[in-house]
Amino acid sequence: MHSTLVSADWLATHIDDVDLRILDASYFLPTVDRNADREFVRGHIPGALRFDIEEISDPDATLPHMLPNAAQFEHAMQGLGVGEGMQIVVYDALGLFSAARAWWMFRYFGHDTVAVLDGGLPAWVAAGGGLQEGRGRVRTPPYPFRAKARSGWVVDAEMLLEGLGSDKQLILDARASGRFIGRDPEPRPGMRAGHIPGSTNVPFMELLDPETKQMKPRAELLEIFANAGVDEQPLVVSCGSGVTACVLALGLEICGLPTPALYDGSWSEWGIRDELPIEQGN
Numbered sequence: 001m002h003s004t005l006v007s008a009d010w011l012a013t014h015i016d017d018v019d020l021r022i023l024d025a026s027y028f029l030p031t032v033d034r035n036a037d038r039e040f041v042r043g044h045i046p047g048a049l050r051f052d053i054e055e056i057s058d059p060d061a062t063l064p065h066m067l068p069n070a071a072q073f074e075h076a077m078q079g080l081g082v083g084e085g086m087q088i089v090v091y092d093a094l095g096l097f098s099a100a101r102a103w104w105m106f107r108y109f110g111h112d113t114v115a116v117l118d119g120g121l122p123a124w125v126a127a128g129g130g131l132q133e134g135r136g137r138v139r140t141p142p143y144p145f146r147a148k149a150r151s152g153w154v155v156d157a158e159m160l161l162e163g164l165g166s167d168k169q170l171i172l173d174a175r176a177s178g179r180f181i182g183r184d185p186e187p188r189p190g191m192r193a194g195h196i197p198g199s200t201n202v203p204f205m206e207l208l209d210p211e212t213k214q215m216k217p218r219a220e221l222l223e224i225f226a227n228a229g230v231d232e233q234p235l236v237v238s239c240g241s242g243v244t245a246c247v248l249a250l251g252l253e254i255c256g257l258p259t260p261a262l263y264d265g266s267w268s269e270w271g272i273r274d275e276l277p278i279e280q281g282n
Contacts, residue, residue, distance in 0.1 A: 001087055002115035003107075004254050005215060008127035011089060011117060015047060019086050023051035025102035026093040026121075027065075027243065031187045039093060043131035045117075045124055049080050049138065051090060051102050053243070063268050064188075064241045065101075067154065073109050074147040083141025084111075091117035091124070095213020100246035104262065108154070109147035116250060119214040155236055155261045157269055157276060164197055164277070170229060171199035172260070174239040174248050175267065182280035187240065191271030194278040196238065201282075202228045204239070204247040221251045235260035241268040 002010075014020055024044050026036040040050050056076045058066040068076070082088065088106055092099040099116045106114040117123065125131070163169045173195055178184030180201040182193035195201070206224055207216055215221070235252070237245035237260045249260050263270075270276050 001113040002089075003112050004115055004250065005118040006089055006115045007118055008123045008129060011045070011124070012127065012129060014087075015045075017087070021080070021082050021086050021088050022048040023080065023082075023088060023090045023102060024048045024092070024121075025051040025053060025090045025099045027053050027098035027101070028094075029187045029240075034093075036093065041134060043133060044136070045091065045121065046130060046132040047136065048091075048132075049136045051080065053098060053101055053105075056105070063265050065243070067105070067108070067242075067264050070109055070147040070149050073105065074145055077145040077147070078141075079138070081138040081141055082145050084143040084146055085113065086141060088114040089117055090114065091120045093121045095120045095122050096208055096215060096247060098243050100250045101243045104246040104249050108150055108262075110150060111145075111147070119212050123212065123214065153259070153261055155263050157263075157265060157273065160196065160236065160263060160270075161276065167233065169234050169236050171196055171236045171238055171263070172202045172228060172230075172245075172248050173199045173267075174202060174204040174237060174244040176203050176205070177201055179240070179267075181282055182278075186267065186271060188268060191267065192274075192278055193271075194280040195267075196270055197277050197279045199238065199279075200228050202248060204244040207247060207251045215251065215254065218254055222255050222257075225252065225255060225257060230257055232258060234258070236263055237261075238263040238266045238270075240266055242266045 028034045053065045090099045090102040237248045239245035242264045
């Protein structure tokens with residue numbers, strides 16, 4: 001069973017395994033003129049079903065795709081034919097972007113046999129994998145899915161604010177450097193520019209090969225995290241809306257480094273709350 005990455009070749013070999021479920025977790029930023037759902041219907045990895053992070057979220061939240069509760073996630077997974085103990089493989093259309101969010105959600109709710117397809121849909125196509133049209137067929141699992149949220153895996157703005165200026169936490173921000181320093185505009189309207197005071201910028205794209213969008217080798221990841229000051233201290237990962245922060249969480253897991261907490265609201269919350277302090281520049 002796999003819990004971090006699988007290759008396109010591995011998936012092609014195991015694609016017909018009865019205990020395997022493949023989920024397309026593609027998501028695009030509001031500034032990108034693409035529709036993940038329509039693209040899934042036009043062509044997806046055979047046997048895959050759609051894991052929509054917008055739909056599988058807290059329906060009452062005002063912030064984008066906030067985490068659902070355990071009962072909501074459990075219900076959604078049962079609707080996708082996901083059962084207890086199954087091997088899950090998640091992927092996205094950009095190589096490695098939003099699939100990490102789905103990977104993290106499964107682990108947050110206690111399901112560890114989940115892996116990301118390294119390089120995503122582009123890697124599958126490059127390896128000669130075929131595509132399937134339509135919505136896909138749900139297969140009834142032999143065992144129902146059970147979800148239980150893990151304690152300490154999520155932090156909110158107030159918890160972060162309490163720890164600012166201390167050594168209680170190291171906050172890693174996965175946004176691009178231009179957004180982190182406040183030079184480039186945010187993709188969502190009404191947000192201030194900058195970053196949480198004291199946080200460290202580790203753009204998630206630095207963890208990926210620039211050509212294949214696959215995760216860099218472990219040795220290179222370890223160097224990136226060491227340069228960011230990662231040691232054994234408590235970690236928090238953040239980004240624009242809690243998606244690419246999970247790429248950092250995946251990289252940390254591959255390296256065997258401490259499991260970070262996720263600031264689910266991320267800059268979508270911190271950036272609109274005027275009472276919260278911000279910094280600009282490096």
